[in-house]
Amino acid sequence: MGSYEILNSQKGEPAALLLAIDVSASALRGGHLEFAAQQILTLLTSLKREDGESSSDVRVGLMTYDSRIHLYDLSPALSRPHMLVITETEELQLPVREGLLVSLQDCIDIPMELPVKALGCPGKLLIFHTLHGCNNSLSFCFSQSIFQPSEQAVSLAKECVSQGCGVHLFVLSQQDVGGAWPGHIPYLTGGALHTYSHLQGELDRERFCTDLKTTVETDTGYKAELRIFVSKGEILFIYLRVSGCYGLFIPGPNPGNVTMATLDCFTTLAVELAHTRALDETRGVAVQVVLSYSTQTGDRRTRVHTLTLRCSRQLQDTFRQYQAQTLLTFYCKKIYCAVLERPLQELREELQTEVTEALASYRKHCCSASVSAGQVRFGNMKYTHNYKC
Helix, strand or coil, X not given: CCEEEEEEEXXXXXXXXXXXXXXXXXXXXXXXXXXXXXXXXXXXXXXXCCCCCCHHHCEEEEEEECCCEEEEECCCCCCCCEEEEECCCCCCXXXXXXXXXXXXXXXXXXXXXXXXXXXXXXXXEEEEEEECCCCCCCHHHCCCCCCCCCHHHHHHHHHHHHHCEEEEEEEEEXXXXXXXXXXXXXXXXXXXXXXXXXXXXXXXXXXHHHHHHHHHHCCCEEEXXXXXXXXXXXXXXCCEEEEEEECCCCCCCCXXXXXXXXXXXXXXXXXXXXXXXXXXXXXXXXXXXXXXXXCCCCXXXXXXXXXEECCCCCHHHXXXXXXXXXXXXXXXXXXXXXXXXCCHHHHHHHHHHHHHHHHHHHHHHCCCCCCCCCEEEECCEEEECCXXX
């Protein structure tokens, strides 16, 4: 039905799961470290026992941090893990590589005691950070604006995208979580930001366990490249083009080409199409989406979707066929992406203008019954529009 998938001959590195845990004094005092460690162990143990396609084949790595970074050699030949302490964190250089990522089957029974580019493979980075006051080790992600990420945060996100690493940040706190949080890196890499301000309560503990399980077990594609193709008219004249693509990714120079670190069934993008000349009603238009990605095991796949759409010169057909929820989702994504670069008041006025013009166009060209100013009629129903909203 216009969709198919190709298994490429090339095979890349299998994905890994890297756990980064805050072991500072505040994490220990608040009980967050003990709770997070218990839930992680419970989840990894359940993965080992799953039937069917074995989840125990996933490679796992562990790092802890306070003012320093601690890496662990988890080689199965060792009786217990070897801890490697890195004091110079400005330019991280790994002293060894062997044993940092091992199969879950090999390390799940190793006794335990209580970044990513150098590991050379895609995967998920789960950070469990304990917040204590305003001064914390994640301050490098903050910016002067709540909505605009710092240059360092964007640079780090770009490195994660090129590596195929999705960042998932779990913020544990003993106080209400609010303010300019470093959510840009997780969101721009296909990850998520989870905050918990009352882990002593049963509700937040249950939510933490659910979020952790969903993050680890969700089927994920890595190093994804999305290309969008549209119909072309006569030679030298492109009737239809991709004018914008909106979602949680780092935009590039071409809106029809999107690069993402990770994606899953929750990933959504909004695409805006524009035409410079009248479209052919008899031929319609075709939209083709080509998605290349790597699986958990490193297999490279290419998925192709092709969709044909009808065209009409009648404005009534446009209003009759549109879907309100789709239109609302599109505007939400478009405005959210623009918030990072433009003032809120300007965006609010632009959105009001577009909606007002659409309603006025419907009232002028499609509304058969007479209505008063400020009202439009859809079928047998009337809607009043407040132009000051």
